[in-house]
Amino acid sequence: MKGTAKNIFLDRIRAALGRSPGQSVDPLVVDHDMVRPSLPGSGDERENLRALFVDRARAVGMDVLICPRAEVAKVAVNFLTEAAITSVQISNDPIIEQELVEKMNESSIRVAREGVELDVLYQEIECGITMAKAAVASTGSVVVTGSDQESRLTSLVPPNHLVLLADSRIVEDLLDLSISPEDLPSCMTLVTGPSKTADIEGVLITGVHGPGRVQIVLYHG
Amino acid sequence: MKKPAAPPTSVDGEPILFPRGVHDIRPRAQQFLEDESLQSAVREATTLKDQARRDVLKEAFGDDVDQIRSIAGEIKRHTIDHLDHYIETWIERAEAAGTRVHLASDHQEANRIVVEIAREKNVKLCVKSKSMVTEETHLLPQLEAAGIETVETDLGEFIIQIDDDAPSHIVMPMIHKDRKSVARAFVRELGAEYTEEPEQLTRIAREHLREKYRRADLGISGGNFLVAESGSLVLCTNEGNGRFCTSAPPTHIAVVGIEKLVPAFKDLWFLLHLLARSATGQPLTCYTQVLTGPRRQDDLDGPEEMHVVLVDAGRTRILADPQFRESLGCIRCGACLNACPVYRKATGHAYGSVYSGPIGAVITPLLQGLDRNPTLPEASSLCGACYEACPVNIDLPRMLVALRRKTRKRRGTTGERMALWGMRIAFSSDRYYRFAASIHRYLLRCFSGGSDRLRAAPGPLSGWTRDRDLILPASRSFRKRWRDRGGAIR
Numbered sequence: 001m002k003g004t005a006k007n008i009f010l011d012r013i014r015a016a017l018g019r020s021p022g023q024s025v026d027p028l029v030v031d032h033d034m035v036r037p038s039l040p041g042s043g044d045e046r047e048n049l050r051a052l053f054v055d056r057a058r059a060v061g062m063d064v065l066i067c068p069r070a071e072v073a074k075v076a077v078n079f080l081t082e083a084a085i086t087s088v089q090i091s092n093d094p095i096i097e098q099e100l101v102e103k104m105n106e107s108s109i110r111v112a113r114e115g116v117e118l119d120v121l122y123q124e125i126e127c128g129i130t131m132a133k134a135a136v137a138s139t140g141s142v143v144v145t146g147s148d149q150e151s152r153l154t155s156l157v158p159p160n161h162l163v164l165l166a167d168s169r170i171v172e173d174l175l176d177l178s179i180s181p182e183d184l185p186s187c188m189t190l191v192t193g194p195s196k197t198a199d200i201e202g203v204l205i206t207g208v209h210g211p212g213r214v215q216i217v218l219y220h221g
Numbered sequence: 222m223k224k225p226a227a228p229p230t231s232v233d234g235e236p237i238l239f240p241r242g243v244h245d246i247r248p249r250a251q252q253f254l255e256d257e258s259l260q261s262a263v264r265e266a267t268t269l270k271d272q273a274r275r276d277v278l279k280e281a282f283g284d285d286v287d288q289i290r291s292i293a294g295e296i297k298r299h300t301i302d303h304l305d306h307y308i309e310t311w312i313e314r315a316e317a318a319g320t321r322v323h324l325a326s327d328h329q330e331a332n333r334i335v336v337e338i339a340r341e342k343n344v345k346l347c348v349k350s351k352s353m354v355t356e357e358t359h360l361l362p363q364l365e366a367a368g369i370e371t372v373e374t375d376l377g378e379f380i381i382q383i384d385d386d387a388p389s390h391i392v393m394p395m396i397h398k399d400r401k402s403v404a405r406a407f408v409r410e411l412g413a414e415y416t417e418e419p420e421q422l423t424r425i426a427r428e429h430l431r432e433k434y435r436r437a438d439l440g441i442s443g444g445n446f447l448v449a450e451s452g453s454l455v456l457c458t459n460e461g462n463g464r465f466c467t468s469a470p471p472t473h474i475a476v477v478g479i480e481k482l483v484p485a486f487k488d489l490w491f492l493l494h495l496l497a498r499s500a501t502g503q504p505l506t507c508y509t510q511v512l513t514g515p516r517r518q519d520d521l522d523g524p525e526e527m528h529v530v531l532v533d534a535g536r537t538r539i540l541a542d543p544q545f546r547e548s549l550g551c552i553r554c555g556a557c558l559n560a561c562p563v564y565r566k567a568t569g570h571a572y573g574s575v576y577s578g579p580i581g582a583v584i585t586p587l588l589q590g591l592d593r594n595p596t597l598p599e600a601s602s603l604c605g606a607c608y609e610a611c612p613v614n615i616d617l618p619r620m621l622v623a624l625r626r627k628t629r630k631r632r633g634t635t636g637e638r639m640a641l642w643g644m645r646i647a648f649s650s651d652r653y654y655r656f657a658a659s660i661h662r663y664l665l666r667c668f669s670g671g672s673d674r675l676r677a678a679p680g681p682l683s684g685w686t687r688d689r690d691l692i693l694p695a696s697r698s699f700r701k702r703w704r705d706r707g708g709a710i711r
Contacts, residue, residue, distance in 0.1 A: 006312065009324040009533070013305045013479070016541035025306050028299045030292045032487045034285060035494040060504065114521050122435060139494075139504040148519035152468035156461060174490035181314070181451035181486070186517050187468070190509040195461040198501075199377035199393070200419040201400050202266050208376055208423055209430065210461025210508070 036173050037138040046167070049137050053170050054218065056140025060193035061206065062214040069166075069221040073099040076162060076217050080127065081107050083213075085160060089116055091130040091150030095164060100129065114151050121153060127160035128153075128211070135165050138173045139192055142216060146187030155191070161211040163191075167220035228362070229385045231570055237387035238356065239589070240573045246596045250567035259397055263568050266396050267559040273502030274556055274610065281498065293495050294614030296488045297550030304540065307449040307482040308531070314452025315529060318514030323530045328358040331532045335360060335441070335474055336367050338528055342472050344439040347371040348430075350456075350463040351378055352443025353391065353553060354476050354532050356575040357588070360441075371441075372433050374462035376426055383410040389569025389577065392500045392555035397568060430462070440466035440524065444477035445552070446492065447529075450485040453513040454529060457496060457506040464508055473515070473524040479531050480549040492552060495612035499554040535588040544623050548583050550613045557607035557617060563600050572597065579607035579617045586624055598624035636681060655700070662694050669693055 014020060037052070054064045067075045072095060080088065087110040090096045104111050112125060130150050132142040142163050146152035155161050171177055195210030206212045228236040232252040235241060253259055278286045300307055312322050325331035331354070339347065347369050355361070361382075364371045373382040377394040381387060384406040388394030395403075400417045407413040413425045442463055446455040454475050456463050467473050483489050497503040516523030539545050558564045558578030569577040573594070574585040582601060586594040598621045601607075607617045633641070647657035669675045675691040677683060685691070695702075 005324060009326070009531075010305050010309055012326075012533070012537050013308065013540065016537040017302065017305060019303070019305055021305075023306075025303045026299075028296065028484060028488075030295050032292075032491050034289050034292055035282070035491055037281065056504065060507075118435060122431060141505060141509075146468065146516070146520060146523050148517070148521060151521035152464070152523055156464050156468065174493060175487055177486075177490070179451075179486050181448075181453075184318075184451055184453065184511065184513045186318075186512065186514050186520055186523055188511040188513075189464065190505060191507065192503070192505040192509070193507045196459045196507050197376045197423065199375075199380070199395055200403055200422055201262070202269065202393075203419040205420055205423045208427060208460040208462070209374070209465055 032175060036175065049170050049172060050167055050218070050220070052172075053135055053137040053140060056137065057135075057142075057216060058140070060140050061196075062140070062142075062191075062193055062216055064216045064218055066218045066220070069219045072164060072217060072219045073103045076100055076129070076164065077103040077107055077109070079162065079215055079217070080104065080109055083127075083160065083215075085126045086110060087112065087125050088127045088129050088162075089114070089121060089125045089154050089158065091128075091154050093131045093149060093164075096129055096131065114154065121157050125158045127162055128155050128158045129162045129164070130155045132163050132165040132169060132216070133188075134177055135170045136172075136174055136177065136190065137170055139190075141190040141192040142214075143177070144189050144191060145185040146189075147185045152187050152189075155189075156210050159207060159211055160213045160215065161191075162215045162217065165216055165218045167218060228359075229387055231573075235573070237570050238573065238575055239359075243592070244573040244594050244596075246567065246571050246573070246600050249571040249573070250600070253568045253571055254566060258399065259568060260566070262399065263396055264565055266393060267565050270393075270501065271556075271559040271610070274499050274559070277498045277502045277504070278495075281494070281504070289495070290612055290614045293492055293612055294547075294550060296483065296491060297552070297613045298547060300482050300484055300488075301480060301540070301546060301549050304479065304482060307484055308479060310449040311447050311452055311482060314450065315447075315454075315514070316452070318452050319517075319527065320452060320454075320514050321526065321528045323528060325530055325532045325534070327534050328532075331358045331476060331530055331534065332360050332363040334530050335476065336363055336369075338472065338474060339364065339369050339439055340367060342438065342526075344369050344472070346433065346437045347439040347441060348374050348433050348437040348462075348466050348470065349441040350443070350458065350466040351375040351394075352441065352476055353575055354443055354478050354534075355441065356388065357534065358476070358532065360476065369439075372430070372437075374430050374433070374466060375458075376423060376460060376462075379426055379430065380406060383407075387570065388575060390555060390558060391553050391576065391578075391580075392558075397570065430465075434465045434469045437466075437470040438472065440468075440470040440473045442466050442473065442475045444475045444481055444529070445496070446483050446489055447477060447481045448484075448486060448489050448511070449482055451511075451513055453511050454527075455489060456510040456512065457493070457508070458510075459501075459503075459507045461508060464510060467510065467512060468523060471524055472526045472528070473512075474528040474530065475512075476530045476532060479533055479536050480551075492613075496552055496554050499556040499610070499612040539584070539587045545583070545587055545620055547615050548580070548587060548617075548620060550615055551580050551584070552613055553580075554612055556610040556612060560606040560610035562602060562604065562606065567600060572600070579621070580615070583617055583620045583624065591624060591627055595628050598628065655698075658698060662696075662698070665691070665693055666696075 134143040515527040564578040
């Protein structure tokens with residue numbers, strides 16, 4: 001953008017506010033922690049956090065399966081076979097690539113890697129499998145990204161989204177998401193439920209454009 | 222798809238949104254009041270959403286709701302008061318992330334920028350997710366005129382587009398339409414088989430739009446927030462169409478009002494806790510996207526170019542007036558519409574603007590000129606429900622009164638002036654007040670004809686009793702009863 005155009009634009013705003021270029025900003029002092037939820041239960045904090053997340057994620061319409069780390073592949077592939085899913089697209093992640101793929105092959109589920117033809121992605125793939133970068137207990141959200149490991153479309157185009165979540169990645173609130181402004185991926189998405197609409201006479205319908213079903217496999221240990 | 226030659230019109234023959242010349246809300250409201258199915262649809266939807274908002278806020282924040290609303294208001298007001306600083310920071314960070322930032326002073330410039338980018342990229346098909354600002358600027362006809370097929374992809378907006386209609390609520394755009402009209406439009410415009418099942422209708426739209434996402438070479442979106450500290454654009458959506466529009470096509474353009482800034486992520490999170498809860502009763506919308514620049518070198522997908530058009534279009538004028546500046550803090554949740562007894566009866570199209578309800582009655586005159594919308598500030602009973610519902614604590618009633626004051630150039634009729642003169646005297650001293658009150662009580666009794674309420678007031682006052690009764694005051698005044706009970710009176 002040309003510097004002069006920007007200056008004219010900003011000068012008009014400054015004139016409206018009665019401010020001058022480079023004038024300092026009074027700090028904004030408010031108590032952001034007011035929006036924090038109160039955690040249920042007592043005792044082990046991680047345990048409570050997990051309970052809250054599961055509760056909230058289910059409340060917004062996502063399914064959660066919980067298992068030990070060693071059983072991730074078994075639980076995930078069980079879900080796929082029970083849902084009669086025969087073709088998936090996977091993001092580039094060691095757990096998915098090394099453990100899930102093997103199991104899926106055994107169950108003769110067709111596996112497509114990132115970078116598959118769009119025709120295939122739109123018409124054939126029934127489920128996208130990605131890793132959650134984080135999860136938020138208070139809102140029941142999982143965080144997925146568009147990056148060099150996973151495409152934006154894997155968790156969007158297929159009618160099902162299977163997301164693997166390590167229990168250690170759950171934070172209590174949005175305020176606890178560790179975000180460094182310099183290191184953000186180009187696309188970060190908080191997923192809080194399956195795709196929804198209530199546009200026609202307020203009737204709730206899932207799976208409008210995005211996945212109608214979101215299955216979380218939450219593992220610990 | 223059939224293209225409307227002219228914008229859809231309302232009962233008064235003017236375009237539904239932004240009528241030419243001076244707009245009067247009354248004749249339209251009068252018409253809509255007589256439409257029973259419209260009345261019941263809007264009443265039901267707004268009552269449900271209003272109740273959902275109260276319930277979830279109470280559940281999430283207990284007795285702290287009002288304090289949280291007031292902090293949210295402080296965050297937005299602080300940002301608006303230092304908007305130059307935060308916009309400058311945002312531009313710097315956004316450009317560092319590879320976003321191309323454009324500045325538009327008015328509607329024409331905003332549209333021109335978008336059309337130019339589209340032409341430069343040789344765009345044939347554009348998919349668009351919901352954006353209020355582009356409704357304000359009338360972007361769609363401009364794109365169509367440039368030969369670019371443009372498809373609204375939000376289900377409600379898509380239906381409205383193919384049925385030559387206009388949105389009537391900020392969050393529930395087709396609150397005024399029923400499933401039958403959708404069914405007919407799908408048969409007529411998409412060649413679909415007739416069905417009234419919302420589930421089936423949604424599937425039809427889904428299949429139709431998926432084809433568009435794949436072929437589109439441009440995606441246009443709005444923006445809910447701009448985060449200064451990272452130069453990010455934040456989009457809150459439920460259906461997933463917003464994700465498609467910002468992920469699938471090679472170019473993404475976001476058209477965003479300059480008031481959408483927030484300083485930092487902690488402020489964003491704070492406001493997000495309120496936005497969806499106030500709008501639909503959800504903790505967050507299904508998808509909250511934080512977009513920071515186009516796809517990176519090693520990214521697997523995403524648009525090669527990301528453009529953000531920052532639109533002023535009257536906003537600095539509002540900024541310059543301290544009386545109305547806080548209206549720019551609005552986060553477009555629609556809670557004030559749902560809470561407003563006037564919106565529920567008049568319904569969205571009566572306001573003649575993409576911004577309806579109490580917030581529309583304030584910002585439409587401010588953005589477009591009070592002279593073109595002189596009756597909008599009257600569209601409120603000043604009951605204060607909007608103020609109570611607002612998640613960022615905007616004092617809408619105060620601004621509605623301030624706008625009304627501006628339209629009152631005339632001094633009133635002789636009768637009105639005499640009445641006010643009389644009241645001024647009556648309220649000027651204790652004795653006059655007691656005297657006036659006793660006359661008042663006496664006259665009301667005379668006109669009530671022995672009943673306990675006044676059913677028909679005489680002369681010019683009859684307008685007041687046309688639609689309601691006035692309950693009479695007690696036969697003895699409070700002061701008298703107080704004295705009889707031995708209470709002291711100063």
